[in-house]
Amino acid sequence: MPDTPGVVRRQTTDGRICLDHDWPQDARACRTLQRELADRVDTRHDTGPVATLGGVDIGFEDGGRTTRAAAVVLDATTLAVRERRLVRVPTRMPYIPGLLSFREIPGALAALEALETPPDLILVDGHGIAHPRRLGVATHLGLVTGRPTIGVAKKRLTGTHGPAPERRGAWTPLYDGETVIGAVLRSRERVKPIFISPGHRVDLDNAIAWTLQALTRYRLPETTRVADRLASGKPDF
DNA sequence: GCGACAG
């Protein structure tokens, strides 16, 4: 959304206009901006028809100076890969716990815009609202693009929870006090659970449902697995 | 002051 704080329009060499960012460089200001943005998060479930699922993941090279961003599109029903895109942009921010989105969104935005067709729902590598200020990278990216997003993280950032169920597909709530901010999901038996949380325009139940839909025999959903291999430059196709 | 801390 062009009117979201921190988001600005940029013109490419061929005259096209696309979204760019202009975040504060100071951590203090970034946290203030996060609290501001958190009020704009759409907590309702408002995805349109979902025919395609997107995956976004970021990797680094040159000791972190260059950011590699991958965006992929899979068929929501068959999980067949429809499109894959990889872009490189200079890294502008270091990793600071709680401020991950400011480091990764620039690349994610560039990769998404390189796609021919934007996905209907995006699964992001990282948390959604399961964040100290409710603004994880998935939520932030959803706000910036205006698209529905889900956070799929491999580790907990904040919140408390009971023991994760053993059964595949079962989950236990992730709490911030009395509020449920996500789910600790057993995506595969005998393997560490993953953390699912609403990003933007998706509620927790649907976030879990779509994650399960994108899950096969592995710990992580296919969307993030495909994006992962692309971003980390592994042997793929 | 002491731990915790997505990717």
Place this chain on the structure above:
DNA sequence: ATCTTGTCGC
């Protein structure tokens, strides 16, 4: 995230 050897198991 990245670096980085061997090892356990299907």
